[in-house]
Amino acid sequence: MTFATLGLIEPLLRALETLGYQTPTPVQAQAIPAVLAGRDLMAAAQTGTGKTAGFAVPLLQLLAMEGPKVTANSVRALILVPTRELAEQVHESVRQYAEHLPLSTYAVYGGVSINPQMMKLRKGVDLLVATPGRLLDLFRQNALKFNQLQTLVLDEADRMLDLGFSEELSNIYRVLPKKRQTLLFSATFSDAIRLLAGQMLNDPLSIEVSPRNVAANTVKQWVVPVDKKRKPELFVHLLRKNHWKQVLVFAKTRNGVDALVEKLQGLGVNADGIHGDKPQATRQRALDRFKASEVQILVATDVAARGLDIEDLPLVVNFDLPIVAEDYIHRIGRTGRAGATGEAISLVCADEVNLLSAIEMLTRQTLNRHMEQDFEPEHRVPDTDASGQVVKKPKKPKKPKASGGGKRNLGKWVDSGEVAADVPAIKPVRKVPVFNTGPRKRKP
Numbered sequence: 001m002t003f004a005t006l007g008l009i010e011p012l013l014r015a016l017e018t019l020g021y022q023t024p025t026p027v028q029a030q031a032i033p034a035v036l037a038g039r040d041l042m043a044a045a046q047t048g049t050g051k052t053a054g055f056a057v058p059l060l061q062l063l064a065m066e067g068p069k070v071t072a073n074s075v076r077a078l079i080l081v082p083t084r085e086l087a088e089q090v091h092e093s094v095r096q097y098a099e100h101l102p103l104s105t106y107a108v109y110g111g112v113s114i115n116p117q118m119m120k121l122r123k124g125v126d127l128l129v130a131t132p133g134r135l136l137d138l139f140r141q142n143a144l145k146f147n148q149l150q151t152l153v154l155d156e157a158d159r160m161l162d163l164g165f166s167e168e169l170s171n172i173y174r175v176l177p178k179k180r181q182t183l184l185f186s187a188t189f190s191d192a193i194r195l196l197a198g199q200m201l202n203d204p205l206s207i208e209v210s211p212r213n214v215a216a217n218t219v220k221q222w223v224v225p226v227d228k229k230r231k232p233e234l235f236v237h238l239l240r241k242n243h244w245k246q247v248l249v250f251a252k253t254r255n256g257v258d259a260l261v262e263k264l265q266g267l268g269v270n271a272d273g274i275h276g277d278k279p280q281a282t283r284q285r286a287l288d289r290f291k292a293s294e295v296q297i298l299v300a301t302d303v304a305a306r307g308l309d310i311e312d313l314p315l316v317v318n319f320d321l322p323i324v325a326e327d328y329i330h331r332i333g334r335t336g337r338a339g340a341t342g343e344a345i346s347l348v349c350a351d352e353v354n355l356l357s358a359i360e361m362l363t364r365q366t367l368n369r370h371m372e373q374d375f376e377p378e379h380r381v382p383d384t385d386a387s388g389q390v391v392k393k394p395k396k397p398k399k400p401k402a403s404g405g406g407k408r409n410l411g412k413w414v415d416s417g418e419v420a421a422d423v424p425a426i427k428p429v430r431k432v433p434v435f436n437t438g439p440r441k442r443k444p
Contacts (some may be wrong), residue, residue: 111280252320
């Protein structure tokens with residue numbers, strides 16, 4: 001099968017050929033004809049399998065072939081994404097696909113000034129990529145209208161709910177035209193997303209090209225048990241021992257990102273970090289330097305877990321396990337993309353055993369454990385398996401108590417009701433108050 005057999009027009013075929021796209025991936029082969037046919041769609045596929053092209057390429061063809069010219073402050077197609085980084089990445093892919101088409105595209109997100117975005121939207125945009133919060137800001141300031149909207153795409157919708165965008169999604173949904181095409185694409189679909197899809201989509205076609213919630217088999221995964229306080233030391237040890245060249249590290253908190261970056265930089269390691277408190281320009285600069293191999297270690301919160309396409313990334317390290325098990329799949333999906341192989345290592349302490357169990361149950365596999373010499377944890381990480389069970393270590397039996405109970409008397413144990421032979425009997429002493437009956441002496 002080729003892209004031409006899917007019914008794509010020549011300008012798109014030329015752009016795909018320039019990008020080195022030779023044959024459609026399974027999700028592209030099923031999604032492209034369905035989108036071109038105007039169907040609502042809910043597609044789940046492993047990360048790195050070409051989902052962006054699966055919805056963006058046919059969407060661009062529909063915009064080029066159908067519908068009126070876009071008017072001022074209007075948009076004809078809308079792609080919603082959860083993070084600024086993903087907005088930039090998706091828009092860059094869209095821009096490349098549309099290289100030979102007379103269409104305008106743009107991306108809007110928070111963390112930067114809204115005024116240039118309002119100016120850009122004055123002439124209207126055929127295809128807009130946006131984060132939910134900034135999209136609503138623009139709509140409320142009358143910089144954006146949806147009367148010409150033909151298609152809505154939710155990319156990584158489950159992540160948008162995880163990040164607390166459910167209210168924003170509801171508000172956006174209420175102002176969009178009822179008659180439109182709606183597409184949902186993600187690596188995973190939670191039950192909440194499936195419920196949302198039932199409310200937003202009209203008779204959708206469901207595509208699942210891989211088992212639900214399964215990590216890519218191109219990624220070798222294992223766990224290293226360690227005490228929580230020794231995680232930084234272990235990471236530095238593994239970095240030097242294995243001569244890691246390029247590593248994406250995920251930490252749970254923003255403070256955790258900053259602390260690890262500071263430690264690495266103090267040891268002379270070229271490291272940088274990205275999280276939600278950093279300005280967008282700073283985050284993008286750190287990501288660009290990492291992609292260009294100018295930064296060896298990039299430490300990030302889950303803001304980087306979805307959609308970031310880093311070519312030939314060899315290794316992902318989970319310094320902390322994610323709170324949401326589905327995020328594990330997206331984190332390790334930054335490596336082993338497009339058929340390449342990769343590795344994912346998780347540093348796990350005893351406090352994270354329930355998170356590990358949830359991940360193994362979701363992915364339906366028990367992760368191998370590698371104990372690192374000199375880093376064996378004092379606080380044992382209980383065994384887990386894909387059934388979601390945590391195998392607790394059996395407790396040591398308690399020593400039996402002495403029969404009859406005991407009372408402590410004068411530092412020796414005696415049986416109740418008995419007196420030891422070498423312990424003299426002690427009569428209780430009655431305290432008698434002492435009264436001074438003599439004449440009171442005057443002070444000199």
